[in-house]
Amino acid sequence: MFHSARIRLTCWYLLILAFISLSFSAIIYRDFTSELEHSYVIAEYRIRGLPIPATRQKARLLLQEEFNISKKNVLLRLLFVNGVILGIAGIGGYFLAGKTLQPIELMVEEQKRFVADASHELRTPLTALKTEIEVMLRSKKFKIGEFRQLLKSNLQEVDKMKTFTDYLLSLSRYEVNGKSLPMEKVHIKTILRQAIERNMSLAKAKKIKLNLAGEDIIILGNEISLIELFSILVNNAIKYSDNEKNIGLSISKERRTVVITVKDEGYGITKEDIPHIFDRFYRADSSRSKISEDGFGLGLSIAKSIVDAHGGEIKVESQIGLGSTFKTTFLL
């Protein structure tokens, strides 16, 4: 974001400087040449001993006086031109300062929103933990079974917070260091198999069948992050599908690219939600889609950062009630 903003700003600076410099030169050139021309004409009349025309009023004065008037004229014009240029530079500077600060302002806003969202996500399990512990401490007698139950529930909240911080770490790792990920030749099919393996227990619990098709293609990528990417897509496909549905993963070559699709028969995503699902902390309105699944709204933003780090593209097509297809494209 900063690199392109920098290039654009440099062009704007150059344009304004060129405008100021050219207009300054043009005005000075015009004024000086007119003063010079005036002096030359008078000098010529004098040398030839001709009467000086009435239009050249200044020529009636003595040479020294004439010279002084010319000096004053040039000085006044310079002062005027400088005033105009300072005015233009002031307006241009104000405009450029606004343009320079715009990406920084946007970033600060985004950062503020991020901190507010992250604090909100952490606050919920922390409040649950606090309430449970306080209630337990207030009761005079409690049985060992109740105590175990409390610890179990506390552990669940702690697990939620750990998952959340792991997500945050992943996101910042890919967003900050994405471009410097070590790349090597990787087998796409092996990566998809590992992504499926990671989600096998969840799929079994919902009796969902996962099917992998297509030839194995080798691309240049970072194995660990690619497994994470497809694991997120497979996990979502399972999470947002009813029991006993099917999920298909496929690999295909299209011209000089490899396309990997993850297709589910799940709840689908509304047209209004599609443009936002890759935003951090965005979760589709569960009341609209009539589903309520665990999550923080960070999975797809991590997926997008990984795809970006590989110079690829991720798109989604979806129909409510019929399912969604996430299509990831990488250059071969």
Ligand code: ADP
């Ligand atoms: P999370 O799943 O933790 O909410 P994600 O960033 O992975 O966060 O997804 C953002 C939102 O996109 C989800 O809340 C869900 O509404 C929607 N979504 C993602 N994948 C699917 C899918 N396969 N089917 C239906 N909705 C999905």
